[in-house]
Amino acid sequence: MTYNAAQSVIIPQSLSSRVHPRRPLHHATTYRPRRSWQRCPGCKSSHSWQDKAIKLALACLLARGHLLIEDLPGVGKTTLAHVLARLLGLDFQRVQFTSDMLPADIIGVSVFDRDSGSFRFHPGPIFTQVVVADEINRATPKTQSALLEAMEERQVTVEGATRPLPEPFFVIATQNPAHQIGTFPLPESQLDRFLIRIELGYPDPAAERELLAGDDRRTMLSGLSACLTPTQLIELQQATRKIHAAPALIDYVQAIAAYTRAAPDWHAGLSPRASLGLLAVARAWALLSGRDHVLPEDVQIVLPGVVQHRLRPVDDQLRVGAGDTASKIIEAVPLP
């Protein structure tokens, strides 16, 4: 499938380039879009103020990465996760993480079956195409790691038997900010497995008025229908990989990674996994913007989502703003 075909699938129906590709950067680094989500019938009424976030989330899935949504309770993290799963037309399971959860609650257990006289494996909620892991940082590290292992390997080993997970397989995790009570913050190594982390933020006044005047969210959610079939999604993922990244652009991504490694502002620079991810998401963004090649702008727009959760500032107590990290990098690395 070429990118034109991808456009015909995605753009007219749901996810056209509402974020203007020529928009100045200071707008691109925040997640407050100015225009409402118009074309997608599903999206229009559910999360009209968060089209940029949705586009980023979609880019993440096209780049075959996992998504982490972090924000305060009540801004619509879970709803976004639900909407994504629904629109993609994939099987999905929602797991609410709690502090007393055990790995078996996610992966599944073997139960003795009296009829057959043997143990039979009851797969856990992870055996699905989309796992919505709600409030992942409320579970203990042991349980978190069970999920995160599955994310990286795309398979689960229980009692010696390795079971592959379905294709495609996404984890959309939501988490509360680390300073909330009762959270077990994810360590850097596990944060690195999430390709993108997005923050939703409060809706703008117009969007909030719309939200308040609208129907009940749960009802609307159940009314959503899928935009894509799983086959189409896999084709789109393949198309994403074919988006052209010119040598100059690859140099640019490399320069960004090199800068984060050399600059003293962060504890450690971007890993090669992160720079690979950055390029993949930029490709997906270019596809969603209806282009067959990646522009530096694509990299710059997706940069906050890719680097924010990976770079820990040295002066952590100062808590630099989320957009600050990315714009600092962007303004420090000249285009090659």
Next chain:
Amino acid sequence: MARNNRPVSQRQTWWLLAAALSAFLPLSTLLSPWLVMSATATMLLRGWMTWRQWRLPPRWLLVLLTIAATAGVIAEYRTMFGRLPGISLLSAFLALKLLELRGARDAMAVVLLCYFLVLTQFMFTQSIATAFMACVTVLITTATLAAATDDRPAPQLLLRRAGVLLLQGLPFMLLLFILFPRVQGPLWGLPQDRITASSGLSDSMAPGSIARLSQSDTIAFRVQFEGAPPPQHMLYWRGPVMPAFDGRSWRVSRTSAQRTVPPFRVTGTSQNYEVTLEPLGKSWIFALDYPDKLPPESAYTEDLQLLSRQPIRTRFRYSMSAFPDTSVGADETASMLTESLQLPSGGNPRTREVAAKWREKYGDNTEAIVTEAELFFLRQLLSYTLNPPLLSEDVIDGFLFESKRGFCEHFASAFAFALRAAGVPARIVAGYQGGEVNPVDGYLTVRQYDAHAWTEVWLKDRGWVRFDPTAISAPRRIADNFAAAAPENDALPFLARNNMAWLREVRNRMEAATNVWNQWVLGYTPQRQREFLQGLGFKSPDWQEMTATLAALCGVVLLALTAWILYQRKSVDPAFRQWLKFTQRLGKRGVQWHVWEDPLVFADRAAKALPTHAEPIREIAGAYARLRYAAPTHASDHGTPLAHLRARITAFRP
């Protein structure tokens, strides 16, 4: 200027502190303790202030401190001028300047002071360690200089940048080192007053004066032989000759060095060698018996001491040939022979008595008397020791008949005395005996503990003949070395004995490295420079030629660097160069392109700022972005879109 008023950031302050400390610490052994302590305290305090982000002290306090430091230096040295007072003042000012870092200009002053202080340590010592320390300091200071303009990069990045800068300077450094016209003499003609009087032989020999040297393993000189070195027992390095005896100590006579040609004719086989003499502050030039030619700037005295015209204060290298079969002094002057027979009127009666018997028995047969004396020394069963007992009066009687234990000066002194008492002209020769071949580089290393004294006896028809009475009682001293001859329980310098093989190995390697450094870096004198350049094909290099070559080669290096930079520039993408031209034009109209800005985003902004040109701006930016970032449409007409872009940009006149 605004740039100079830019405040010094915290990170820059740390850099400056590091540079100042690294420049100051190597000097701390030279400066007086009060200065070292107060300057270090000031720097530590400055570090604390930086950490706690305190305010800098007021100006009046700094003025007071500066006056106090100056007064302290003047009180210490009685002057403000000279090497040590100057360096003390600069160190104090460096510490105080750190308290006054108000702007970039102050930071620059600190950096320059650091560079200068690095230089000053070479006025005192020029060892490998000093050079290494100086390199470290220069690296840190250069990194500080880099941090003064941009302190954001990580420390290791700044250090690397500084290292690259220094490496780029390396070709220039080598060129300057090799070709810069040399002046004879120590560095900048500065007096080398740190040579202590205790190092090396002196012009008199009393009991104990050479034994004192036996505790020092300082290197006296190094020798490189052409071919295999002669056997150990031939290595008599002749130094001061002492014919005058006052009953206790022997002295050199007060004759001036006159002869620039040896007063004898050399015969027999020869051995070529080259000596590198450490600066001992004395005039003696040590050589094997007997040379055919004298080194430059040196002369022979009547009693065959080889003297330099000036005391040797820098490392001195000379090539010599030794003709061991040469006989000297067969036609010695009567006055010299008379001097070699003089004895004080009284003292040492028992020795005189024995000598008188020899005289009686053999009359004028001096050779027989000498043989008799040797036999007498053998029969007395004298023993060789580093710790001879102290003898008050009649030292020679005491040694020969009572204690019977002595060091080489006792042996030589007693032998010469006995022969003089028997009417045979004899004198003491001091110098070094033996040496140790460093297996690493093959140089023979002669140390202070190889100092030795022996006698020369004048025999009719044969002239002056060397007799070493120490060899009679302690043959291993001559055949091997003094540590082998010394009794087991005598205190010796560390590593003088053949134990601790691995430690000796380490020392051998370090000394070989030092030797290379001495020979090629410190010993790169005008003479060696001339030899080296002649080896490179210069016929007779004079300073004009060297300067011209220097300038030409520096020019070549500069050209090479420039060419390299230009080559680097050529590898800039041609489309990007067009884009830069385009953005420059827009920049003149007030729309600046940031180097990180996406072309399309910039075009959007520019189009809004210049609505009349919106269309061409968007088109050019779009064409450029496609050219740069899209997949090439056809490999064959890759040139066409670029030519198109170039034409568009050339035509574009905002």
